[in-house]
Amino acid sequence: MSFVFRNCLAGVVIATGLVASLPANATEQLRFGATFITSGIDPAKGSNGWALTSHGIGENLFAVDKDGKLVPELAQSAERTGDLEWIIQLRQDRFFSDGTPVTAAALKAGFEHTFASNGAALATGGQLKFAADGDFVLKVTTEKPVPLIQALFAEWPLIAYKPGPEEGTAIFSGPYQIAEFKADNAVELSPNSHFEGADARAPVSLRRFGDAQAMAIALEAGELDLAFGLPSESVARLERNPDLTIKSFPVGYQYFAFLNTERAALRDAAVRQAIDLAFDREELAAAINGGTPATGAYAPYFPFAAKEARTGDLAKAEALLDAAGWEKGGDGFRRKDGEQLRLLAITYPQRPDLVTMLPVIKAELARAGIALDTQIVDNISETAAGGDFDIALWAQHTAPSGDPAFFLNSMLRSGASLNYTNYASAGFDAIIDRFATTGDPEERVRIALDAQNKLFEDVPVSFLVSPVWYVGLSQRMKGYQPWGSDYHVLRADIGQGK
Structure with missing residues (x-):
């Protein structure tokens, strides 16, 4: 049984033997840049499995x-x-x-x-x-x-x-194998000689950039053939360069905010609901120059995505905080029993859009009287697992297998290994338990919608933006087609004129 969706999802090219006409330099090394590389070569550790597949190494x-x-x-x-x-x-x-x-x-x-x-x-x-x-x-x-x-x-x-x-x-x-791994810096890749089409496949140097703006400058200077995940504010400038091709594409990733339900102020569902209502998603999408307000946990082209965009309402947010006993003072910020409503929001540089969104979110919460400290951390998973945060801005492909269950089971089920919100709801667990009882696509859509409605009510996570991403290409790579995420940046067709 399979599910069929629009063609902007992530995927894997399976070699077909159909090779385009190759330029003379087809097998000269390609230079790729991204804001992430695998953290190690053990595929069972953390998210290495995803990264190694993205790099064209694993399948x-x-x-x-x-x-x-x-x-x-x-x-x-x-x-x-x-x-x-x-x-x-x-x-x-x-x-x-x-x-x-x-x-x-x-x-x-x-x-x-x-x-x-x-x-x-x-x-x-x-x-x-x-x-x-x-x-x-x-x-x-x-x-x-x-x-x-x-x-x-x-x-x-x-x-x-x-x-x-x-x-x-x-x-x-996969079509590539690791020739050299430089932790936190680069992966040197050579064609896997036992994968079809290896003779026409170019070696690749994949370089990690901690700063997306620096990656954009490197592309502009001719140092890269492909820059994946360009910061949106650089796009207009890069598009004026005749030697570059800039492509935008909708992604299966969603941008959202995990709310740590074990933190004192956020144990109250009314406070979490107020935060969700304080977000202006139109403003956030505009800040990153692309995307639309999220409808829920999934990109809007999925059949199991909620249909209505999540909207803010500052007046309702303030009323909820008033009712919860958080009173606004003369300085515009709220206090309860002498304690200021002051939260810590974290995010990570590997997703530059989230860094751009962080000060906008600080201003939006300030309008509701919530003070926000912000921090950018390099290892978001490690920091989130430690629990020292109130809000974690996150990017996640929420349906990497074309099915809604994995994200909900792995990140929001009670006790799940990636449940950074510490959300525990028997009612929510009972809803997603139903995924194990049916393979019927229509019924799985209903389960996913019921689960999202429960999350909208309890707000362990606030869904913000369905983004658009940008990739920059040299003349050599101008035929490259992104496939809707970063799950398969390097594919079997890279170096074969595509």
Whole structure:
């Protein structure tokens, strides 16, 4: 069973053998810039699985393609054989970068490492067990019922690999392999000679920029062939450069604010509701020069997205704060029992739009009488997990597998490993439990809408903007087509004239 959406979703190119006419310099090194690179080479740690796939190094059993369709990648098919049992038939023509075939036994060892090391992998099906039945049949037993195993194996923690010879290393099957890894700086990539079309594929130097403006300057100076995630304020200037091509595209990512429900002031749902109403989403979208007010947890082109844009209402926000006992003083800020309503908002430089939004949000909350301190942190996941924040501005692809369940299970279910809000609601959990009972697309839409309505009521998270992103290209890369997120920046067609 598959879901089909608009063609601006993330995906994976599966090599077809159709290679465009190549320029003379087709296999000369390409220079890419981004505000993120993988934090390490162990695919089971943190979000490394997502980053390694984005870099063209790793693949999944199933993936969402450029047309938004859930398709087999390393797998050939999946068949349910019991309430919790599945048989996955692997393709027999795929190889790891060391030349060995992608077998069930090799993938079993990789997945077992992931499920032992990464809590996010457990979000949909719980603890999975694996067995190899011959070279190309992988038996999977889930802890919880999973109606759509294809969507589960398209989730970002479940990158496919076999463990390497040294602890914390791995061998992958994607179109590129790591030639050199410089932590927090760059990844040097060479074509995987065992992936179709390798002879026509260029090596790539992927450089991390801590400052998106610096990346824009490097593109302008001719130092980059591709700059992914340009700051919106630089776009007009770059578009005037005849040697550059700037492309914009809607993304499956959403910008939102996690509210830490364990912080004293934010334990009160009325205060969280007031914060949500104090946000002016039109103003936020204008500040980042693109996008629209969020309708909820998902990009508006998904069938399970809420239909009405989230709107602010400053008068209602102030009334809620008044009723909660937070009185506005002569300085314009609120106090209760002598304590000022002062919050800490954090965000991270890898998403420059969020940095741009931070002072706007500070001004919006000030209108409601809420004082806001702001902080930019380099490792947002680590800081958020530590709990020292009230508001965390966040960017997340909320349907990377083309299905609504993973985001809700991994980031908002009670006790979930990525639940930075500390939100715990038996009512919300009961709603998303229904995902395990049906694979019917229409019913899964209803579940997702019910879950969003519960979040609108409880406000552990405030959904802000559905953004538009920008990519800058040199003449050599002007044919590059972004696919709706950063899940597959480097793909099999890079270096093949596309």
